[in-house]
Amino acid sequence: MKWIKKDLQQYINAKEYVDTIIMPLSPYHLSKDNDLGKNAFQREVLSVFTKEIETELTGRVMLIPTYHYLKNTNKQDEISRINEWVHDAETQPFQQTFFITFDSSWKKYENELEGTLLWFPSMHSGDFQSKEMHSFIRDQVSEVVDLIRSYW
Amino acid sequence: MSEKKQQVSRRQFLNYTLTGVGGFMAAGMLAPMLRMAVDPVLKPSAAGDFVNVGLAVEDITTEPQRVDWLVEQVDGWYESEVSRSAWVFKDENDNIKALSPICKHLGCVVSWEGSEDYPNEFFCPCHDGRYYKDGTNVPNTPPLEPLDEYEQKVENGMLFLGMAKPRGEA
Numbered sequence: 001m002k003w004i005k006k007d008l009q010q011y012i013n014a015k016e017y018v019d020t021i022i023m024p025l026s027p028y029h030l031s032k033d034n035d036l037g038k039n040a041f042q043r044e045v046l047s048v049f050t051k052e053i054e055t056e057l058t059g060r061v062m063l064i065p066t067y068h069y070l071k072n073t074n075k076q077d078e079i080s081r082i083n084e085w086v087h088d089a090e091t092q093p094f095q096q097t098f099f100i101t102f103d104s105s106w107k108k109y110e111n112e113l114e115g116t117l118l119w120f121p122s123m124h125s126g127d128f129q130s131k132e133m134h135s136f137i138r139d140q141v142s143e144v145v146d147l148i149r150s151y152w
Numbered sequence: 153m154s155e156k157k158q159q160v161s162r163r164q165f166l167n168y169t170l171t172g173v174g175g176f177m178a179a180g181m182l183a184p185m186l187r188m189a190v191d192p193v194l195k196p197s198a199a200g201d202f203v204n205v206g207l208a209v210e211d212i213t214t215e216p217q218r219v220d221w222l223v224e225q226v227d228g229w230y231e232s233e234v235s236r237s238a239w240v241f242k243d244e245n246d247n248i249k250a251l252s253p254i255c256k257h258l259g260c261v262v263s264w265e266g267s268e269d270y271p272n273e274f275f276c277p278c279h280d281g282r283y284y285k286d287g288t289n290v291p292n293t294p295p296l297e298p299l300d301e302y303e304q305k306v307e308n309g310m311l312f313l314g315m316a317k318p319r320g321e322a
């Protein structure tokens with residue numbers, strides 16, 4: 001399910017079946033010309049990627065809005081805000097939280113996040129409409145789906 | 153005499169009004185039709201059209217295989233390409249079946265033999281929903297209805313799929 005009105009109406013009537021949060025983590029900035037294209041591209045891929053995961057498992061996961069942060073910001077501050085998001089979700093009965101990101105800098109702080117961090121290396125550029133991109137994303141999605149299932 | 157005169161004039165009045173309204177309605181109906189005839193690009197969403205899913209009929213076996221394709225969808229503000237999938241196989245009477253993989257419980261994507269514990273069935277990973285090969289839901293698992301079935305047709309040996317409909321309507 002996604003955080004849209006139509007899905008939430010369904011969610012409210014089926015809460016006991018939806019126990020897993022997916023929170024995409026995506027850096028944002030406008031300050032370094034060299035990285036702009038790459039970071040924006042990764043954000044696009046992340047959005048397609050997480051939507052596809054949601055489609056496969058829609059009846060049991062809730063894809064919440066992406067958490068954005070400045071690329072070079074103090075991670076401690078962000079961690080406490082992210083955990084706040086998690087606590088808010090936990091006022092509903094959610095059992096699991098997965099953070100999905102292409103930003104490797106989270107790896108170091110994995111233990112402080114109240115959930116499971118799934119970090120994937122991503123491409124820096126490419127053609128969204130290409131066959132390769134489609135099958136790349138599709139393969140990745142089915143791997144991640146299996147991984148999430150193994151936690152259920 | 154004066155009564156008759158009055159009647160005529162009332163009928164005339166009605167005639168005029170009705171022609172007016174009718175003409176207006178006709179114009180309203182014709183305009184979009186004309187526009188479509190003139191410019192086929194303006195045709196609305198292709199979501200209901202049959203799409204060649206890239207599978208030759210001779211390659212369809214009794215073992216369900218998954219096909220994926222894209223359709224244009226116009227949904228209010230958004231115009232997007234959405235992916236569709238189907239499980240395609242031949243049943244015991246050699247008829248082609250194309251089942252939607254969308255679980256009728258809460259919409260997860262089911263897989264053929266998705267669980268080792270339940271061979272020969274479709275399996276939903278979310279809450280262990282199960283369906284027999286023909287799409288019928290297995291009793292006492294969460295789904296309460298059979299899987300939807302795609303409208304289908306065959307042209308030049310290729311499979312075309314349309315909309316997924318609840319069992320019995322396809």
Ligand code: FES
Pocket residue numbers: 059060255256257258259260276277278279280281282294295
């Ligand atoms: S969504 Fe398939 S069993 Fe619940």
